[in-house]
Amino acid sequence: MNKNTTTAQRGRPAKSGRNSSQTKQALVQSGVEYFTEFGFASSGLDKILKKVSVPKGSFYHYFASKEAFGIAVIQEYSRYFAKKLDLHLLNEAIEPLQRIENFADDAKAGMSRHHFKRGCLIGNLEQEVTLLPESHRQLLLDTFELWQSKIACCLQLAQRTNAINGSLDCNTLANFFWMGWEGAIAKSKLTRDLTPIETFMVSFLQLIVK
Amino acid sequence: MNKNTTTAQRGRPAKSGRNSSQTKQALVQSGVEYFTEFGFASSGLDKILKKVSVPKGSFYHYFASKEAFGIAVIQEYSRYFAKKLDLHLLNEAIEPLQRIENFADDAKAGMSRHHFKRGCLIGNLEQEVTLLPESHRQLLLDTFELWQSKIACCLQLAQRTNAINGSLDCNTLANFFWMGWEGAIAKSKLTRDLTPIETFMVSFLQLIVK
DNA sequence: TTATATATTAGACCGATCGTCTATTTAAAT
């Protein structure tokens, strides 16, 4: 399925020099960036294509529709973000609650790096859900569920080491965490600084620690 | 400034039979509904006008631009929502924390009534801020500040009656509240049910009570 | 009555997309 880079390919060669799967990947990456900054409806294929120097005529060679493209974009971001979460939340060298803080610091750096224009793709599309195809909605729900389980896991660890109140339900708390998190990211886009995220994290941790 | 309904007016009469300020108000109301459901960028003037039977040609008689119209819409919603907040949060017949719950119940009813398609105009536009004129951004910030002060006030009351932990900073907590709230409303749009809001409220109250 | 001021509307402007599709080009495989 994946053509490697050196093997010659049949058919007209890509202007960009990339092979099929590389081009597809580049398009998805460009889509992630545009959809994260401007949302699905307000992002035109033209610009997404131009950013990676893929001609407009090629789009429907790579994807069946904008909707199908959106699915690939969401899945890619979901994968990327889950990996980032694991990187921090499964780091056994660090105490559970500190792992969550490390993740937050990582995300904060990303917010600054993109000048508070991007935020979280999933959170952004969530707001836009009334304009989205139904297929996207389900993907967003699945993604949140996955993220929630990862945070819940980490909170359970913290609970076992007695770092947080034992009476709290970690799944509920993780759900609560992500709602607040997305709210904080959105607010941070509005204020154009990190204080909302910091306020959220400090308050959240303060409220749950024993 | 306000023409009353009975006095005859100069100029061509409005097709709708409304006077100038009534038409303006109707347009703003329609704008609230569209912007809340679809956002600013994805809401066309055409539909906003059609909904209240105002001809397209009339728009620039009532507003200088779409941006100016947006400002009026945000201000109207902000006013409307502040009033709703006061209605609950200043109700001295009710205990402070219960007032917040009453507000939440009110909002939940609104979410259901509109089939989870609308949510909060301010929160929706907040996500869209990269597509918004700068004038709108400041209005959104001001609105959040106002709302925050109202919740902070109510939390201070709860603190005085010893209902919540005295060591918590009510302003910070109010800030935290609204971030979580907006996240919960967004999630509720996604799931199309009230559980996110309920989960948020239960968790929030559980975490802050003594 | 006529002229003027004001309020509202008609309707098109035109550029900018929008997502999509068919025909064509290029190159490898047969």
Place this chain on the structure above:
DNA sequence: ATTTAAATAGACGATCGGTCTAATATATAA
């Protein structure tokens, strides 16, 4: 040489964006 596959060119028609000028309809003033 012919076939098959990959990628591109380029425009398609439709919609719709916000905006503007000219026309219309009424109240008031002369």
